[in-house]
Amino acid sequence: MERIETDICVIGAGSGGLSVAAGAVQMGARVVLIEGAEMGGDCLNFGCVPSKALIAAAAAAQAQRGSAAFGIGAVEPVVDFGAVKDHVASVIAAIAPVDSQERFEGLGCLVIRDWGRFVSPREVEAGGRRIRARRFVIATGSRAAVPPVPGIEGVPYLTNETVFSLRERPAHLLVLGAGPIGMEMAQAHRRLGSAVTVIEAGRALGREDPEAAAVVIARLREEGVDIREGQGVVRLRAVSEGVEAVLADGAVVTGSHLLVAAGRVPVLERLDLPAAGVAFDKRGVTVGPDLRAKGNRRVFAVGDAAGGAQFTHLAGYHAGLVIRQAVLGLRARVRGDHIPRVTFTTPELAQVGPTEAEARAAHGDGISVARAAFHHNDRAQALRETEGFAKLVIRRGRVIGATVVGPEAGEVIAPLALAVSARMKVSTLAGVVLPYPTLAEVAKRAAGAHFAPALFENPRLKTFVRFVQRFLP
Ligand SMILES: Cc1cc2nc3c(=O)[nH]c(=O)nc-3n(C[C@H](O)[C@H](O)[C@H](O)COP(=O)(O)OP(=O)(O)OC[C@H]3O[C@@H](n4cnc5c(N)ncnc54)[C@H](O)[C@@H]3O)c2cc1C
Ligand SMILES: NC(=O)c1ccc[n+]([C@@H]2O[C@H](COP(=O)([O-])OP(=O)(O)OC[C@H]3O[C@@H](n4cnc5c(N)ncnc54)[C@H](O)[C@@H]3O)[C@@H](O)[C@H]2O)c1
Secondary structure (H helix, E strand, O other): OEEEEEEEEEEOOOHHHHHHHHHHHHOOOOEEEEOOOOOOHHHHHHOHHHHHHHHHHHHHHHHHHOHHHHOOOOOOOOOOHHHHHHHHHHHHHHHHHHHOHHHHHHHOOEEEOOOOEEEEOOEEEEOOEEEEEEEEEEOOOEEEOOOOOOOHHHOOOEOOOOHHHOOOOOOEEEEEOOOHHHHHHHHHHHHOOOEEEEEOOOOOOOOOOHHHHHHHHHHHHHOOOEEEOOOOEEEEEEEOOEEEEEEOOOOEEEEOEEEEOOOEEEOOOOOOHHHHOOOEEOOEEOEOOOOEEOOEEEEEEOHHHHOOOOOHHHHHHHHHHHHHHHHOOOOOOOOOOOOOEEEOOOOEEEEEOOOHHHHHHHHHHHEEEEEEEHHHOHHHHHHOOOOOEEEEEEEOOEEEEEEEEEOOHHHHHHHHHHHHHOOOEHHHHHHOOOOOOOOOHHHHHHHHHHHHHHHHOOHHHHHHHHHHHHHOO
């Protein structure tokens, strides 16, 4: 067997692994990159990219239905579902070269297309080669969790790995789970013409600020998505129309297709982690605040495999921290209080830092909340998208968290992510000059609202101003 010595061996060429490999090799480290399936991982092939491309197509269809409010005759769109999937595939194809084997070989990585497996604490085998590295990075991602619902083994179901390649429009899509994946896919399919029922054991978008989640849930319901909350599935059964689900309240729902979007599990099974002495549990590799694996300090874990939140930008952030340590020999500590997240429904729901409820649980009355509604935003009025709000969580004069629900919330959260990340004063945010009319003004207005009582409802200030005015020439 061929033996290879390298500085850094990255296992998994998705969002996290590619970022580590690209950064490390361009800084001068020797890098081996191992990928058992598609270059680009989940985000490119079965996650962010296809879902956002499908959502864009669905928005185009919805725009035709809603155009009457602009004085343009509304029509029921003619959706060619296969052509929509061609659009999705072509968006993936446009981005794929950036993540490709050719590009990474061009950067100087040795790319091995096989499943990697530890054979000792310092060696991995893949593609008939044994790689001995100074540092290893586990970036193997996650896959859809399949909940133990009685009967699930006897019914056909889709996951994020198969739903985007479906060429025929589901007549009635059942979605199990109302997290971000379930809600994004439910609205997109509804807008593309499917009947959709979402079955959620707990609360829909249960991790989000309830007030913000309610705005999204109401919109999906208005558009015809049937959302059943607090409903476990008691039993699933294959029937001639497709799949039948019996819910906890006794209701029976029959769909043509079932999409399982009920959470994620880390992909670790091929790695033989015990051979490397690396600790792990059902959430992922057990890592410290420096992202080093418990049990083997030569091994780091990043992204979905690292047991925390699961976002492409988080995997990218992890990659930067690993590069600091494994390439430059510097120290690094992961911070979790400034990672934003967006659910790309219409309206979008964006969060950075703690929600109001989380902040109150942590700091009691030591926080205050300032808000502004999109209803008072002139751009939102022009777009006829006035539902939603921005809410800032403030502690000791600084922005520690923000929730935005409404049009382009994923873009509007950007200055607020900077504010939380830089521990910015509310006064700095209130003082920034933003172009008019923009949706982002809602963030500045929320910051301004923090000062409104002291400025506009203050009898002592009014007395002072009247006094000053008497003496001004
Ligand atoms: C439907 C959907 C929509 C999403 N939308 C968003 C979004 O809008 N924004 C966002 O930030 N995040 C989104 N995510 C989450 C995002 O896709 C993940 O957080 C991100 O892909 C994680 O990157 P990763 O590098 O940890 O894993 P991945 O990108 O999954 O890459 C892991 C790679 O490792 C490979 N691998 C696994 N085991 C081995 C092995 N033993 N040897 C070699 N290779 C191996 C896999 O084949 C895979 O290619 C979405 C996810 C889904 C499912
Ligand atoms: N826009 C984005 O950034 C984006 C989009 C999609 C996914 N993601 C990432 O992927 C992760 C996984 O997404 P997800 O939506 O699959 O998981 P999730 O854990 O966020 O939500 C799953 C939902 O399924 C429900 N559920 C679980 N078992 C069930 C059952 N048997 N019956 C009914 N309901 C059940 C849960 O109560 C939960 O509400 C997200 O947390 C996020 O990190 C991000």
